[in-house]
Amino acid sequence: MSVKIFVAGHHGMVGSALTKELYKNSANVLVTADREELDLTCQEAVVDFFNQHHFDQVYLAAAKVGGIHANNTYPAEFIYENLMIEANVIHAAHMNDVQKLLFLGSSCIYPVLADQPIVEEALLTGGLEPTNEPYAIAKIAGIKLCESYNRQYGRDYRSVMPTNLYGENDNFHPVNSHVIPALIRRFHEAAKSNIKEVIVWGTGMPRREFLHVNDMASAGVYIMNVKESIYKKNTKPMLSHINVGTGIDYSIKELAEILSEITGFHGDIVYDSTKPDGAPRKLMDVSRLTGLGWIPSIELKEGLQKTYDWFCKNEELLRL
Numbered sequence: 001m002s003v004k005i006f007v008a009g010h011h012g013m014v015g016s017a018l019t020k021e022l023y024k025n026s027a028n029v030l031v032t033a034d035r036e037e038l039d040l041t042c043q044e045a046v047v048d049f050f051n052q053h054h055f056d057q058v059y060l061a062a063a064k065v066g067g068i069h070a071n072n073t074y075p076a077e078f079i080y081e082n083l084m085i086e087a088n089v090i091h092a093a094h095m096n097d098v099q100k101l102l103f104l105g106s107s108c109i110y111p112v113l114a115d116q117p118i119v120e121e122a123l124l125t126g127g128l129e130p131t132n133e134p135y136a137i138a139k140i141a142g143i144k145l146c147e148s149y150n151r152q153y154g155r156d157y158r159s160v161m162p163t164n165l166y167g168e169n170d171n172f173h174p175v176n177s178h179v180i181p182a183l184i185r186r187f188h189e190a191a192k193s194n195i196k197e198v199i200v201w202g203t204g205m206p207r208r209e210f211l212h213v214n215d216m217a218s219a220g221v222y223i224m225n226v227k228e229s230i231y232k233k234n235t236k237p238m239l240s241h242i243n244v245g246t247g248i249d250y251s252i253k254e255l256a257e258i259l260s261e262i263t264g265f266h267g268d269i270v271y272d273s274t275k276p277d278g279a280p281r282k283l284m285d286v287s288r289l290t291g292l293g294w295i296p297s298i299e300l301k302e303g304l305q306k307t308y309d310w311f312c313k314n315e316e317l318l319r320l
């Protein structure tokens with residue numbers, strides 16, 4: 001029997017990987033819409049769109065996304081657009097009797113000084129990291145929307161909390177992107193132009209856990225398809241969210257050194273400590289996910305090399 005699925009955000013890094021992953025199952029019938037046809041912040045447009053289709057499932061991978069600088073510079077857009085997208089899509093899914101939905105949150109929902117590795121239960125136990133608090137608040141609202149429709153209406157809306165992601169179709173903007181695409185581009189351009197020095201933001205000391213987007217897509221589809229009774233057994237009764245990561249982290253300095261090697265940059269790496277470090281560490285406890293039977297398959301160096309190869313092939317077409 002076919003399963004009609006709406007993938008919101010299908011042009012994005014995660015949405016495009018999810019689309020590929022979902023196409024592996026020939027029973028899936030995917031529906032997507034470009035932003036020009038469907039602005040997800042517009043309630044009327046979202047209601048009309050859901051009324052036209054009868055979806056069995058929704059993957060909500062559309063969001064206003066960016067790295068530490070973008071979050072710190074455009075907090076109003078990050079909180080407003082994300083709240084609107086989540087409220088519109090999750091509510092419209094419920095009103096149209098869509099029983100299953102997967103919402104993408106982020107590891108920044110957890111308190112900035114949470115015990116490491118961070119367990120799902122750490123949510124709302126402390127203050128958030130200031131540079132991305134508005135985005136994190138919107139993501140927490142998304143989790144609570146899912147939990148509330150589950151509690152009140154018996155929906156099966158699950159939320160994945162991915163660690164920092166990277167891979168093909170990432171945003172390689174020089175300042176608004178995340179650290180991996182930013183450094184790939186900066187090291188690549190320096191190596192090509194024989195520039196002797198590359199600036200890396202912050203002290204290089206923060207630690208981050210990185211997951212390749214193909215692993216993220218595989219985990220997302222896996223989690224969506226775990227039987228409800230088994231998924232609930234692995235979460236506290238009302239908890240709808242689950243961490244997605246590798247369980248391994250690296251310092252930004254270690255990451256920069258790996259990327260300089262991959263891109264063939266042989267100059268000096270200079271740390272600009274006037275730029276924010278953000279959270280000191282964000283390593284997630286992934287035992288709930290591994291307990292469900294999923295483990296990642298792309299090791300960091302391999303994933304970075306694949307991403308760099310993809311960047312070199314697509315440099316001219318990228319949204320920079």
Ligand SMILES: NC(=O)C1=CN([C@@H]2O[C@H](COP(=O)(O)OP(=O)(O)OC[C@H]3O[C@@H](n4cnc5c(N)ncnc54)[C@H](OP(=O)(O)O)[C@@H]3O)[C@@H](O)[C@H]2O)C=CC1
Pocket residue numbers: 008009010011012013014015034035038039040041060061062063064065081085104105106107161162163164165166169170171178
């Ligand atoms: N990247 C990361 O490191 C992490 C990402 N996540 C989460 O994963 C999800 C996907 O992120 P990612 O793929 O990296 O982000 P991208 O920016 O690559 O993709 C986001 C997608 O959402 C679409 N979108 C944004 N606003 C609207 C709107 N108003 N109407 C219609 N479409 C819209 C964009 O459309 P368009 O193509 O037109 O711009 C884009 O296709 C997000 O929820 C994010 O919070 C979580 C943890 C880490």
Ligand SMILES: C[C@H]1O[C@H](OP(=O)(O)OP(=O)(O)OC[C@H]2O[C@@H](n3cnc4c(=O)[nH]c(N)nc43)[C@H](O)[C@@H]2O)[C@@H](O)[C@@H](O)C1=O
Pocket residue numbers: 065066067068069071106107108131132135163164165175176177178179180182183199200201202206208252275276277278279
């Ligand atoms: C996924 C996650 O992404 C964001 O949080 P973040 O984890 O801090 O992600 P980031 O990739 O932007 O930075 C990671 C680290 O790397 C350092 N760093 C060095 N040099 C560059 C650099 O050139 N660019 C960037 N962006 N960071 C750099 C940077 O200073 C920081 O210490 C959230 O806002 C939030 O949106 C969220 O959920």
